[in-house]
Amino acid sequence: MTNGSLYREVPPTAPAGAALKGGAGLPLLRTEGLCKHYPGVDALVDVDFELAPGEVHVLFGENGAGKSTLISILAGANQPTRGQVYANGEPATLANVREARARGISAVFQEFSLVPQLTVAENLFLGAEPTKHGLLDRGGEIKRAQELLERLGFPLRADRQVQYLSRAEQQMVEIAKAFRSDLSVLILDEPTASLTERETESLFALIAQAKARGVGIIYITHRIAEIRRIADRVTVLRDGRKVGMMDAAHADETTLIQMMSGRPISQIFPKVKYAPAEVVLRAERISTEDGSVRDVSIEVRSGEIVGIAGLVGCGKSEVARACYGLLPLAKGKVTFAGQDVRGATPRRMLDLGFSYLPPDRHKEGLVLSRSSVENVSLPALHLGAFSSGIFLKRRAERQTVSNLARELQLHPFDIDRDVGTFSGGNQQKVLIGKMLTREVKLFVFDEPTVGVDVSTRVSIYQLIAQLCEGGAAVLVISSDLPEILHLCNRAYVMFRGHVQVELQEGQITEDRVLSHFFERAA
Amino acid sequence: MAERVMERQAQGYEQKLQQIFVAVGVLPILLVVAVVLFSFMSDYFLSFNNIANVLRQSSYLTIVALGQMVVMVTAGFDLSVGSTLAVTSVTSALAMSGIAAGNPDAPWLAIGGGVVVGFACGLSVGIINGLGVALLSVSPFIMTLGMASVGFCAALYLTAGMPVRGIPYEFADTFGSGGFLGLKAPVWVALVLFIAVYLLMTWTRFGRHFYAVGGNIKAAALSGVNTRRTLFLAYAICAALTSIAGLLLTARMETGEANIGTSMPLQSIAACVIAGVSLRGGTGKVPYVVLGALFFGVVENGMNVSGVSSYLQIGVTGLILIFAAVADEFRRRLSARTKD
Numbered sequence: 073m074t075n076g077s078l079y080r081e082v083p084p085t086a087p088a089g090a091a092l093k094g095g096a097g098l099p100l101l102r103t104e105g106l107c108k109h110y111p112g113v114d115a116l117v118d119v120d121f122e123l124a125p126g127e128v129h130v131l132f133g134e135n136g137a138g139k140s141t142l143i144s145i146l147a148g149a150n151q152p153t154r155g156q157v158y159a160n161g162e163p164a165t166l167a168n169v170r171e172a173r174a175r176g177i178s179a180v181f182q183e184f185s186l187v188p189q190l191t192v193a194e195n196l197f198l199g200a201e202p203t204k205h206g207l208l209d210r211g212g213e214i215k216r217a218q219e220l221l222e223r224l225g226f227p228l229r230a231d232r233q234v235q236y237l238s239r240a241e242q243q244m245v246e247i248a249k250a251f252r253s254d255l256s257v258l259i260l261d262e263p264t265a266s267l268t269e270r271e272t273e274s275l276f277a278l279i280a281q282a283k284a285r286g287v288g289i290i291y292i293t294h295r296i297a298e299i300r301r302i303a304d305r306v307t308v309l310r311d312g313r314k315v316g317m318m319d320a321a322h323a324d325e326t327t328l329i330q331m332m333s334g335r336p337i338s339q340i341f342p343k344v345k346y347a348p349a350e351v352v353l354r355a356e357r358i359s360t361e362d363g364s365v366r367d368v369s370i371e372v373r374s375g376e377i378v379g380i381a382g383l384v385g386c387g388k389s390e391v392a393r394a395c396y397g398l399l400p401l402a403k404g405k406v407t408f409a410g411q412d413v414r415g416a417t418p419r420r421m422l423d424l425g426f427s428y429l430p431p432d433r434h435k436e437g438l439v440l441s442r443s444s445v446e447n448v449s450l451p452a453l454h455l456g457a458f459s460s461g462i463f464l465k466r467r468a469e470r471q472t473v474s475n476l477a478r479e480l481q482l483h484p485f486d487i488d489r490d491v492g493t494f495s496g497g498n499q500q501k502v503l504i505g506k507m508l509t510r511e512v513k514l515f516v517f518d519e520p521t522v523g524v525d526v527s528t529r530v531s532i533y534q535l536i537a538q539l540c541e542g543g544a545a546v547l548v549i550s551s552d553l554p555e556i557l558h559l560c561n562r563a564y565v566m567f568r569g570h571v572q573v574e575l576q577e578g579q580i581t582e583d584r585v586l587s588h589f590f591e592r593a594a
Numbered sequence: 595m596a597e598r599v600m601e602r603q604a605q606g607y608e609q610k611l612q613q614i615f616v617a618v619g620v621l622p623i624l625l626v627v628a629v630v631l632f633s634f635m636s637d638y639f640l641s642f643n644n645i646a647n648v649l650r651q652s653s654y655l656t657i658v659a660l661g662q663m664v665v666m667v668t669a670g671f672d673l674s675v676g677s678t679l680a681v682t683s684v685t686s687a688l689a690m691s692g693i694a695a696g697n698p699d700a701p702w703l704a705i706g707g708g709v710v711v712g713f714a715c716g717l718s719v720g721i722i723n724g725l726g727v728a729l730l731s732v733s734p735f736i737m738t739l740g741m742a743s744v745g746f747c748a749a750l751y752l753t754a755g756m757p758v759r760g761i762p763y764e765f766a767d768t769f770g771s772g773g774f775l776g777l778k779a780p781v782w783v784a785l786v787l788f789i790a791v792y793l794l795m796t797w798t799r800f801g802r803h804f805y806a807v808g809g810n811i812k813a814a815a816l817s818g819v820n821t822r823r824t825l826f827l828a829y830a831i832c833a834a835l836t837s838i839a840g841l842l843l844t845a846r847m848e849t850g851e852a853n854i855g856t857s858m859p860l861q862s863i864a865a866c867v868i869a870g871v872s873l874r875g876g877t878g879k880v881p882y883v884v885l886g887a888l889f890f891g892v893v894e895n896g897m898n899v900s901g902v903s904s905y906l907q908i909g910v911t912g913l914i915l916i917f918a919a920v921a922d923e924f925r926r927r928l929s930a931r932t933k934d
C-alpha cells in the first residue's frame with residue numbers, strides 16, 4: 073500500500089483470450105489434475121483450470137459441485153489430495169491463506185471472516201497492524217483504511233464497528249481486505265447472493281476496474297444473467313468434475329443448465345392452469361409500524377399463484393410477515409379466510425390455514441440440531457394426527473414424516489439425522505415438508521429456492537404447481553426473476569414499501585417487471 | 595502367524611471400542627472405569643450397603659440435574675438451584691416446626707403444611723426466573739444469578755443463619771432414612787421423577803417444544819410454538835424438581851438449612867454437560883443426565899471410601915469435567931470421520 077498502487081504491476085499482455093490461444097502469456101493460476109477427497113465424497117476429481125490476467129472466469133455448477141472446494145484450495149485455505157497448482161507458470165504450494173496472499177491471491181468467501189466487534193479499519197489491517205514506536209498506530213490505521221475505501225469507491229466509515237454494517241457493507245470490507253495488499257487474483261464466491269441490484273452494479277464496476285489493471289477474477293455464481301454480464305470464460309463443474317470450459321459468448325442458458333445438471337431439462341417451470349376462485353387473503357391498505365410496508369393492498373385467490381417481485385429490502389417479504397402476525401401493523405386491515413386477523417399470532421394463522429415458508433432456513437426455518445421428524449411435525453404437533461392429549465403419537469408421526477420424506481425425495485433418506493447435516497437442497501425439502509403436515513388454504517413461499525440445486529428447484533416448482541391445482545392459494549415472494557416470470561399467474565412489483573404495479577396474467581414480462589423495480593411509475 | 599492373528603484381533607477390538615465410544619459417548623465408559631478403579635482401591639466399594647449409599651447420595655443431585663437439563667435444553671441454565679434448595683428447606687422447616695408446636699399430636703398435619711409451603715416457596719423462585727427470562731427477555735445467566743442472591747438472602751434472613759429445628763421426626767423417618775425394598779425413599783423419588791421427566795421430554799408436546807425453542811427459537815415461533823410459555827415452563831419445572839430435592843434433603847438432615855445447596859448449581863450443570871447436554875441448547879438425553887449425576891456420586895463416594903483427601907476431590911471433579919469436554923470434541927471428530 074505504501075506505493076499507493078492498489079494493483080500488482082502486470083506486464084502488458086494481449087487480451088486474455090488471445091494470450092491463451094496463442095500460448096504467449098502465462099496464466100496467473102493453473103491447476104493440473106486437482107483432486108480433493110473427503111470421507112465418502114470426492115469433492116474434486118482431476119480438475120484442470122486456468123485463469124488469465126485480466127479475465128473474469130466464472131465457475132458454474134449446482135450446489136455441491138465442488139466450486140467452493142476449488143477456490144478454497146486456490147486461496148490456500150484447503151489442501152488438495154492430489155494434483156498441482158501453478159502460479160505464473162511455476163509449481164506453487166499454497167500451504168495457508170497467508171502464503172496465497174503473498175502471491176497476490178485473495179478470496180472473499182461466502183462465510184465472511186470479519187470480527188464483528190472490531191471496526192472496519194481494525195478488520196482491514198487484522199494480522200498486519202501498522203505500528204509506530206512498537207505501539208499500534210491507531211490514527212494511521214484509520215486514515216489508511218479510509219483512503220483504501222475511498223479509492224475503491226465504498227461509502228463506508230473506517231471507524232464503524234462491523235457488526236452494525238449491512239451484509240453488503242460487510243462484503244465491501246471483505247473486498248477491501250483483498251485490495252489491502254498487491255492483488256493479482258481476486259476470488260469471489262457467490263458475491264451477489266445478498267446484494268441489492270444497486271450494490272450489485274457497483275460490485276460489477278469494481279470488477280471491471282480491477283480487470284482493466286490485469287487482475288484475474290474467479291467468480292462463482294448461480295445466476296445465468298451474471299455470466300452474460302461480466303464473464304469472459306465459464307468453467308462448468310458437476311459432481312467434482314469439470315464438464316466443460318467455454319467462452320462466455322457461447323454460454324447460452326440451455327447449454328449451461330444442461331451441462332450443469334447433466335440431463336436435458338426441457339421444462340423447468342411447469343405450466344399451471346389458471347383457475348382463480350374465492351379470495352383467501354386480502355390485505356387492505358396495510359402499513360407496518362416499522363415503516364417497511366406502506367399502504368399496500370394485495371389479494372390472493374385459491375387456485376392461483378401470485379408473485380411479489382422487487383429488490384432486496386423493498387418490503388415484499390414484510391407484507392407476508394405482517395399478514396402472518398410477525399410484524400405489527402400500524403394501519404390497514406387483513407382478512408384471511410373470511411376472518412379479520414389483525415393482531416393474530418403465527419399459531420392462530422397456522423390453525424386458520426396460513427402456511428409461511430421463511431426465506432432463511434438456518435435463521436428462522438429449521439431447528440438444525442434436531443431430526444427431520446421433529447422439524448416436520450413441529451407446526452402440527454398439537455393436532456390429533458400427532459398427539460392425543462399432551463402425549464405424542466410418535467409412531468404415527470414417524471409414519472407421516474417418512475411418507476412425506478419419500479414424496480419429497482429426501483436424500484440421504486434418513487429422517488432421524490440432524491437436519492443440520494443435510495445439504496442445502498435437502499434442508500429446503502425438510503422446510504417445505506413442514507408446510508405439508510396439515511390442511512392449508514394459503515401457501516406463502518418466501519424465496520423458495522435460495523441456495524438449492526437445479527433438480528431440487530424443479531421439484532419445488534412442480535410441488536407449487538400441484539398445490540395450486542389442488543385448489544390452494546399460493547403466494548411466491550422472490551428475488552429470482554424467472555420465478556416471477558414463468559411460475560406466477562399474477563404479480564405485484566414493489567419498491568420502497570409500496571406496490572408499484574399489479575401485472576395480470578399475460579402481462580408479466582421481463583421489461584414490465586424490471587421497469588417498476590426502481591422508481592414510482594409516473 | 596499367531597502374532598499376526600493377535601494383532602488383527604487387537605485391531606478388531608480397537609475398532610469395536612471406537613464404535614462403542616462414538617455410539618454412547620464418553621460418560622458410560624468413564625462410569626465403568628470409575629467403578630472398576632474404585633472396586634480395586636476398596637473392598638467395601640462394591641458392597642450392597644455402599645451401592646445403596648451411593649444411590650441415595652446421588653439422588654438429590656439427580657433430581658436437580660433433571661431440572662437443570664430441562665432449562666439447558668432451552669439454551670439457558672439455572673444458577674439459582676442452590677438458593678431454591680435453601681428457600682425450600684428453610685421455609686418448609688419453619689412451617690413444620692411452627693405447625694408442630696401448635697399441634698403436637700398431629701405430626702402429619704405439620705408435615706403436609708410444611709411440604710406445601712416449602713414447595714410453593716421453591717417454585718416461586720422458578721416462576722420469577724421464568725417471568726424474567728420469558729417475558730422481560732433477561733438473559734438466563736443474569737436472571738438466575740440475581741435470583742440466586744435474592745433466594746439465599748431470603749433464606750438467611752428468615753433463619754438468621756441458624757439451622758431450623760423442631761421438624762416432626764416422622765418426616766425424617768419417612769423421607770430421610772426410611773426406605774422400601776432395601777433402597778431409601780429419595781432413591782425411589784428420584785426414580786419416579788426420572789421416569790416423569792423422561793416422558794415429558796420424549797413423549798409430550800412440551801418436551802418437543804423445549805428442544806425446538808432451544809435449538810432455534812425463531813423457527814419455533816414461526817412454527818406456531820408459544821415460545822414464552824415454553825421458556826417459562828422450563829424454569830418452573832426446574833424449580834419444582836429442585837424443591838422436591840430440597841424437601842428430601844431437609845428430611846435427611848432433620849433441620850432446615852440455608853446453605854445446603856451452595857455447590858449445586860455447578861454440580862448440576864457439570865452432570866448435564868458430562869451427559870452431553872449442549873450449553874447451546876437443543877440437545878440432551880434424559881437417561882444420560884441420570885448417569886451423569888450418578889457418575890459424580892460414584893466418584894465422590896469412591897474417593898471417600900478409598901481415603902482420598904477431600905481437598906484433592908474438588909480438583910478431581912474439575913479435571914474430569916474438562917477431560918469429558920475434550921473427549922466429546924474428539925468423539926465429534928471421530929464420528930464425522932467414520933460416517934459413511
Ligand SMILES: Nc1ncnc2c1ncn2[C@@H]1O[C@H](COP(=O)(O)OP(=O)(O)O)[C@@H](O)[C@H]1O
Pocket residue numbers: 110111113114115133134135136137138139140141142
Ligand atoms: N469439509 C468438508 N468435509 C466433508 N465434505 C465436504 C467438505 N466440504 C465440502 N464437502 C463436500 O464436497 C462437495 C463439494 O462441496 P463444495 O465445494 O462446497 O460445493 P459448491 O461450492 O459447488 O456448492 C460436496 O459434496 C460437499 O458436501
Ligand SMILES: [Mg+2]
Pocket residue numbers: 139140182
Ligand atoms: Mg459453495
